[in-house]
Amino acid sequence: xxxxxxxxxxxxxxxxxxxxxxxxxxxxxxxxxxxxxxxxxxxxxxxxxxxxxxxxxxxxxxxxxxxxxxxxxxxxxxxxxxxxxxxxxxxxxxxxxxxxxxxxxxxxxxxxxxxxxxxxxxxxxxxxxxxxxxx
Numbered sequence: 001x002x003x004x005x006x007x008x009x010x011x012x013x014x015x016x017x018x019x020x021x022x023x024x025x026x027x028x029x030x031x032x033x034x035x036x037x038x039x040x041x042x043x044x045x046x047x048x049x050x051x052x053x054x055x056x057x058x059x060x061x062x063x064x065x066x067x068x069x070x071x072x073x074x075x076x077x078x079x080x081x082x083x084x085x086x087x088x089x090x091x092x093x094x095x096x097x098x099x100x101x102x103x104x105x106x107x108x109x110x111x112x113x114x115x116x117x118x119x120x121x122x123x124x125x126x127x128x129x130x131x132x133x134x135x
Contacts, residue, residue, distance in 0.1 A: 041061065044060065071102055
């Protein structure tokens with residue numbers, strides 16, 4: 001397994017773990033609509049502090065619009081359970097993002113396409129740092 005593929009697997013695992021930390025409005029967010037949800041990307045594309053951080057809001061909004069267009073084309077090809085999980089992930093923390101939504105869906109598809117390991121110890125060749133007991 002290449003390093004980039006290993007990183008992708010770890011990122012996908014992190015995304016899946018985030019799916020289980022549901023916000024208070026999870027019931028609404030988790031419904032797997034037959035259509036792409038309407039997300040308010042304004043908080044995502046707006047800088048928190050205009051003095052410290054420069055976000056090109058026009059470019060951000062264009063990226064979000066492009067991601068939404070791609071989602072409209074591909075939405076039905078994603079399993080309903082994945083759509084539900086990724087809607088929750090993409091709307092956590094008071095911000096919403098089509099880019100995050102499509103990234104989540106693509107990572108879940110990638111993980112589903114990985115060959116099953118006979119031994120869970122073979123999944124990662126090295127132990128990730130910071131996950132063991134603190135000494």
